[in-house]
Amino acid sequence: MTDHLVPRMRSFGTTIFASMSALAAERGAINLGQGFPDTDGPPEVLEAAVRAIRSGHNQYPPGRGIAPLRQAIATHQQHHYGLAYDPDTQVLVTAGATEALTAAILALCDLGDEVVVLEPTYDSYTAAIVMARAVPRPVRLRHPSDTESAYRLDEDDLRAVLTERTRLVVVNTPHNPTGHVLTDAELDIVARVAVEHDLLVLTDEVYEHLLFDGRTHRPLATWPGMFERTVQVSSAGKTFSTTGWKIGWVCSTPELVTAVTTTKQFLTYVSGGPFQWAVAEGLALPDERFAQLGARMQAQRDLLVPGLVSAGMAVHPSEGTYFVTADIAPLGYHDAVDFCWRLPDLCGVVAVPSSVFYADPAGVGSLVRFAFCKRPEVLTEAAERLAGLSDR
Numbered sequence: 001m002t003d004h005l006v007p008r009m010r011s012f013g014t015t016i017f018a019s020m021s022a023l024a025a026e027r028g029a030i031n032l033g034q035g036f037p038d039t040d041g042p043p044e045v046l047e048a049a050v051r052a053i054r055s056g057h058n059q060y061p062p063g064r065g066i067a068p069l070r071q072a073i074a075t076h077q078q079h080h081y082g083l084a085y086d087p088d089t090q091v092l093v094t095a096g097a098t099e100a101l102t103a104a105i106l107a108l109c110d111l112g113d114e115v116v117v118l119e120p121t122y123d124s125y126t127a128a129i130v131m132a133r134a135v136p137r138p139v140r141l142r143h144p145s146d147t148e149s150a151y152r153l154d155e156d157d158l159r160a161v162l163t164e165r166t167r168l169v170v171v172n173t174p175h176n177p178t179g180h181v182l183t184d185a186e187l188d189i190v191a192r193v194a195v196e197h198d199l200l201v202l203t204d205e206v207y208e209h210l211l212f213d214g215r216t217h218r219p220l221a222t223w224p225g226m227f228e229r230t231v232q233v234s235s236a237g238k239t240f241s242t243t244g245w246k247i248g249w250v251c252s253t254p255e256l257v258t259a260v261t262t263t264k265q266f267l268t269y270v271s272g273g274p275f276q277w278a279v280a281e282g283l284a285l286p287d288e289r290f291a292q293l294g295a296r297m298q299a300q301r302d303l304l305v306p307g308l309v310s311a312g313m314a315v316h317p318s319e320g321t322y323f324v325t326a327d328i329a330p331l332g333y334h335d336a337v338d339f340c341w342r343l344p345d346l347c348g349v350v351a352v353p354s355s356v357f358y359a360d361p362a363g364v365g366s367l368v369r370f371a372f373c374k375r376p377e378v379l380t381e382a383a384e385r386l387a388g389l390s391d392r
Contacts, residue, residue: 012127016356020340029344029383030191033352035176035322037373041241042289052274061273063265065093065249072280073249077154081086092261095245095271097206097235102128103264104202104231105168109134118153120357137161138359139176148330150282150317151180154190168200172222174207174320176356177369181215181319191223201226205234211320212298216259232254236279238322239293245275247298255264266348295323300379306370307383312390325354329366336368347385
């Protein structure tokens with residue numbers, strides 16, 4: 001019974017993703033709501049997991065993760081971004097990025113501390129902040145309709161939410177749910193503000209290898225003055241299409257990693273023993289394999305978006321991730337929640353209303369998030385079904 005739940009958590013019921021996935025299964029609709037792929041990742045990584053299981057790596061791994069994976073993570077960070085982390089003191093393996101983010105917030109925030117989040121905000125951030133008895137302070141990204149092209153972070157908007165209680169800033173780029181990749185200018189804003197106000201920054205970089213149209217990922221930890229104050233989080237799930245494995249990691253200073261480890265060890269303690277060995281091999285794949293992963297996801301985006309446009313929706317640019325946002329107002333719909341519940345009957349597709357990612361949904365009630373991390377034939381069929389909405 002929800003009456004037994006502590007009051008601060010009562011607004012966090014069944015997630016919209018679970019609800020929409022259940023709706024898709026019930027109606028036999030194409031599920032473009034929840035962000036999980038419907039194909040497996042690189043065969044080398046999958047075979048490495050099978051080999052690890054058969055080799056007996058099936059018991060508790062070390063609390064901070066197996067040494068080969070921590071070394072692979074450190075090598076990956078150095079190779080791709082020039083970031084030097086000691087695998088023994090500056091890397092922690094977690095049960096996916098969600099645990100890493102939650103453990104970090106629980107470790108670094110206390111009663112009444114304020115945590116800045118970019119809005120629209122992935123739902124687990126707010127839940128973790130509330131569990132820590134801290135206070136979320138959203139900064140709404142300016143919408144494409146308010147600017148020249150894409151979503152963007154405005155410096156005045158960020159500074160406006162800062163108070164003497166501000167403790168932490170959570171930065172998600174590439175950004176879920178919008179698909180926006182923060183520009184160097186936007187990251188400059190965060191870095192200046194963080195240094196000026198002596199703030200910690202928690203970065204969610206799980207889509208770091210899924211960028212489109214020639215973009216590249218630049219971790220905020222590479223900015224001057226940011227390495228020592230940034231807790232960097234990523235995972236294998238999105239990169240290698242292994243979301244069920246739940247292998248994530250934290251990279252930061254020895255002091256911050258130790259702080260996160262203190263809370264993480266009482267959440268799952270350890271997880272995914274054989275999968276850790278497989279991810280270690282995956283992170284050592286050559287650069288061209290990582291490039292192929294991003295190119296494939298871009299191609300999948302380009303299969304779905306024409307269907308949204310043909311349906312008459314206004315489509316916001318998707319620069320990375322699994323997701324694209326569309327405005328259904330041109331179709332005559334202004335309530336995306338009602339629209340998403342009706343969409344399976346309208347055309348046999350499921351999506352997610354973007355309003356669930358906002359503390360105050362005013363002005364975003366007609367926005368819908370679609371996931372394109374599906375097989376090409378599924379996306380082609382979904383695009384055709386969605387295009388049919390223009391005939392209704």
